[in-house]
Amino acid sequence: MAILPIVTYPNEILEVECRKVTIFDKKLKKFLDDMYETMIAADGVGLAAPQVGKETSIAIVDIGDETGTIELINPEVLEVKGEQTDLEGCLSFPGLYGEVSRPEFVKVSFQDRKGRNLLVEAEGFLARAILHEIDHLHGILFTSKVTRYIEEDELERYENE
Numbered sequence: 642m643a644i645l646p647i648v649t650y651p652n653e654i655l656e657v658e659c660r661k662v663t664i665f666d667k668k669l670k671k672f673l674d675d676m677y678e679t680m681i682a683a684d685g686v687g688l689a690a691p692q693v694g695k696e697t698s699i700a701i702v703d704i705g706d707e708t709g710t711i712e713l714i715n716p717e718v719l720e721v722k723g724e725q726t727d728l729e730g731c732l733s734f735p736g737l738y739g740e741v742s743r744p745e746f747v748k749v750s751f752q753d754r755k756g757r758n759l760l761v762e763a764e765g766f767l768a769r770a771i772l773h774e775i776d777h778l779h780g781i782l783f784t785s786k787v788t789r790y791i792e793e794d795e796l797e798r799y800e801n802e
């Protein structure tokens with residue numbers, strides 16, 4: 642496995658529509674393993690392929706709960722419900738945090754590394770992380786959804802909650 646360089650804003654690749662994955666081969670598996678290692682090394686809870694320079698519809702999410710790592714290939718949002726507002730950041734915007742409103746619940750269809758069709762349902766922080774990463778695959782950045790940026794002194798208050 643290898644740690645990949647993370648693309649930071651501004652960079653054109655962060656704002657493109659990603660291509661669907663059609664080939665589920667060894668190269669894809671290695672890329673997913675590298676993405677995982679990169680996300681862990683960067684202390685992130687999610688990572689999308691364009692953030693490591695690839696315009697492909699691949700994202701991984703791991704919020705450190707019992708769900709483990711979810712590998713989302715060609716994900717599509719099927720259903721959303723409710724609303725939540727919370728603090729959000731992004732590995733492509735180091736040091737930047739803001740409040741973002743997102744659905745409280747999400748249902749997503751996707752493929753795994755073997756090309757099998759699967760569904761995931763999530764709520765709360767996991768739903769937020771999944772929706773943030775799927776946005777990346779459509780070139781949508783969290784900054785376009787921030788309603789209020791959070792200063793560093795306020796950040797401490799959020800972290801203590």
Ligand code: CO
Nearest residue numbers: 730731732733
């Ligand atoms: Co991000």
